[in-house]
Amino acid sequence: MGRRSPARWWRCAVLLLALALAVADGRFVVEKNSLRVTSPAALRGVYECAIGNFGMPQYGGTMHGVVVYPKANTKGCKPFSDSGLSFNPKSGGLPVFLLVDRGDCYFTTKGWNAQTAGAAAVLVADDRAEPLITMDTPESAGKEHLENITVPSALVSKRFGDDLKAALENGDMVNVLLDWRESLPHPDERVEYEFWTNSNDECGAKCDMQMNFVRNFRGVAQVLEQRGYTQFAPHYITWYCPEAFVLSKQCTSQCINHGRYCAPDPEQDFTTGYDGKDVVVQNLIQICLFKVANESRKPWLWWDYVHDFAIRCPMKEKKYTRDCANGVIKSLGMDIDKINKCVGDPDADEDNPVLKAEQDAQIGHGSRGDVTILPTFVVNNRQYRGKLDKRAVLRAICSGFEETTEPDICLTQDIQTNQCLENNGGCWLDHNSNNFTACKDTFRGRVCECPIVNGVKFVGDGYTHCEASGVGRCQINNGGCWKETRNGKSVSACSNEVAKGCKCPPGFKGDGIHSCEDIDECKERLFCQCKGCSCENTWGSYECGCGGNNMLYMREHDTCISKVASSSVGWGFLWVVFFGLGFAGVGAYAVYKYRLRSYMDSEIRAIMAQYMPLENQDTSSHQRPVEHADI
Template sequence: MGRGFQMLLALVIVMVGLFVEGVNGRFVVEDNTIKITSPQDLKGSYKGALANFGVPQYGGSMSGQVVYPASNQEACNEFTAGQFKVTPGEMPNVVLVDRGSCYFTTKAYHLQLGGASAVLVMDNKEEELITMDAPDATITDENRTISEEDITIPTVLIRMQDGNKIKEALRQKQLVSVVLDWTESITNPDQRVEYELWTNSNDKCGDKCNMIKNFVTEFRGIAQNLEKGKYTQFTPHFITWYCPLTYVDTHQCQSQCINHGRYCAPDPEQDFTTGYDGKDVVMENLRRLCIFKQLNDSGKPWKWWDYVYDFSVRCPMDGPNGQQLYNQACSEEVMKSLDVDVANVAACVGDKDADKDNDILKREQEAQVGNDERGDVTILPTLIINNAQYRGKLEKNAVLKGICAGFKEETEPSVCLGGDIETNECQANNGGCWEGYNVTACRDTFRGRICECPTTPEVTYVGDGFKDCKPSGPGRCRVDNGGCWQEERDGRRFTACDDSLGGTGCKCPIGFDGDGKQCEDIDECKTMCRCSGCKCKNTYGSFECTCASDQLYMQEHDTCIRKVGSSATRTLWITITILLSVFAFVGMAAYAVYKYRLRSYMDSEIRAIMAQYMPLDQGEPGHSNRMDSEL
């Protein structure tokens, strides 16, 4: 058994180093730009290498100030909790640490616990930038298990000469301001993002396999919607190695490879005597490639995600009651349930024992080799977006952010602007933005968090979004009284906020003096109620002025007037009233006599005139004189 494992180790080393005969492997470091904006003598753009862990802010940028800890400068020990955490309005802390003595992931995790917003690791030797990777196995730090999945802040490696310049500026007490820029980390060639995922169908490789399985489960719906909307073009890939001719006839190669050692995968249990063999993994990888080809040709490539998910549920390596379900028969059951042509897939897979190339797997091995734009695929899983290798967690929101960064501005699908893209940027210290009145100015987008004063159904807030946001416009007085002064006293409410003022202004009400943020009662007795005989009493927001008992105070003229006149005046008014009454009575009597005499005169004149035409003593017998009776 020991010799078998030695052979396995030698074989794996050979296969990792040789993808295609005659071609040297090459790894391209994915970088981002670090812009130093101050001090003046350091101002400029520098290169940094993205780590294979943490969450780069693809498509966005982060501004911050560089901090170099006074102790624990390699970050191999824990920092005080919240040591680098900032308060709202402060610039995020980008912590610079030295390379060496412990894993990169350990450094990043310790700084994350300390509240750092991002990590700069300074190389400890003069060399080209390298990609910081997590160790294959999780590490234990003070009884805590740390894995790359636990790290959520961006981590970047910088050159030693650049780090020393920053340190010197910090020693001179200069503020070193930087902008970490990821806007060009994913290129934007067109309105469609092309991405590929290099993975493996093996589900017994520990944390890596669990991470891939969880990602497929969570990302499946998003990937299918992007594909259906023709926003993306996805291609699955699988890594295989070939067995050198010297070892083709060994048991190790025969159990791990198909097509006479041309296409191999490691034994899932790393044991050549029990369980599944590496060739079982190669065959399932090949079936998945053929299924994707068939679905893509039929115009429904998104159904591939359903197959992978259903297979992981229905055909796991560790089946219930020890069942071995990871096989061709279970795969074909899944295919049938998804209306995949089983015969077509079988023809694509071909004969695994044939001593010739398989066209599908041969193209996969050729695709593993990098080109001028990207390096070789050597790590599982590997995600490539628009031909740039993605750096970060294989997690739904992180990957979606990377894909969304591949779209040009204003061409992103709605999923890039909705809730599915939410990250933790606003949860940690509120993103360094303003918050108050149960609302926040921090808004998370896939290009990075934005500090922007919010608008609610009740009120709009205005300000810089970092240090201050004030209620504005109609309804602002309902929110903390519009930020203005207010006070209640003696059952009355006094306020300096008035919606009719508009904007964010505050004005002290009548009876008070101040800037509206603070108002003080005015003592009106110093300027009002100063007349002779006046007595003044100052009240909160007003005053009371009194005069003698028979006088009233007139505020407009600041004087007192009598409530009633003197006795002589009263007698005069009584006399005048009596005389006026007498004159009125005499006038009315004279008018009545005049009317009576005029009526009598008129009656006599009318009688005289009528008598001339109708004598009063003539009339027919038996009839009364109608004129006389009517008159």
């Protein structure tokens, strides 16, 4: 682009002033990671450094390397190849972290020159005593640098930079561990993240990078959202026009709702092409589409809309219109009426509740600072720093999961090395046919944790020992107990009735783990001690017999009885008992009837005696003489 006119500089100054006023109540937070010096001893310790807003920070991970400070081109503003320098590590050597000084060129230029010379990371030493800042990527830095820098970068303080250079000048080998494991919070098994973006597709290298990112990241984002691993929300930055300029051409072309919500002119020319207010309206449509999609429990449709709109309605083809947007909405089966109702009237002299909420969300709160850099991510309320790249952003999101709860996509080889593949991570391994392992790969590295297999929990230290426990443990490697089969009969020292441990079953002796030996009951004379009994040992049991065909062995009493005698005596005894019980019943009934009848007769006689004389009773003493009356 050519030199801007004074008028254009003034317009940009006005908009920058408005943006500064809009976020005056907030603050910018510099996101940091830790740098641990492991040698020399004089510098050993942990230091803070600021993550650069370019390159690919290894969120959730660490990098170990050795610091090198070049003797020439100390600011890294020229390609190191010009002086024949290379920082590629030798075979078996540690990666090189190139230390350069701040100043004279863009941070991205330093990072690019360090990367092309073979450095694994770039450390920039500040040239002034001040709080750490975020190294950003200006528009004029060049598309090549912006898209192709992959090495992580960090800004260190001037004092620490001077200490590093002094140690190197003294001939010390400076070993450093860059640590991003705690750069983003990871409190639970779901990650909440925001994508702060813009619908403008004519803002140069950053817009191109943003569209490429949406195209590449869309599938990953939708899978994470559909399976409930993440909760996603898009956001858009707008600012207001100062009241004194509301009626100016600059504000009327870049703002809606009478200067309340503004965006910069895509071409930075108010006379041609699309205006800033067109961008604001499209931003508003995309927010409202997400809200409607989220209400229908399909928030992932936002990614389809943004992707399709960028392809079907680009600015350069003059298709960046509301009609084109409606066509994309219809193709996705979305409710246009609901979306239009959410958008409201852009010409109304009143607040738009959706955009007002966006401006409030832009201001930092809690541990999160103001969002002023576009595009960017906020993961678990902490701002992402680095290149807008599928792999880098996925690393950041994956580092936001609580350890061991990461979805499988976070453990793929392109973003995470599986430490369990080498020597089983130093964890316990069942060398039987099932090959169960206590090594569990997480995004931050492996952990040794006894597994759960088919619902059966293994217990142990995870490093040298794990064993199945609880109900069903015998289904897994027989609970680690002894088991043997002979002649179709299987015997095991594992029992599901016991929570853990192995015990040889009855008829066997041993530790129950490595072996169980048959007990010779006959030799040890534990059974078959009766007279005339013979003993034969079997695997896990014994057989006792009695001499003669008419003898029967009773195991419970360890005795032999005659089959015939026991049968006749038994049946005779039963018949005697049967007839005895019969006669006893008849006798008891006769006695009962006789005694009952006698008792009833005596009672009846006693009662009747009170009212009339009985035939066998003398009545002469009770009768009065008959008196003869005179006639």
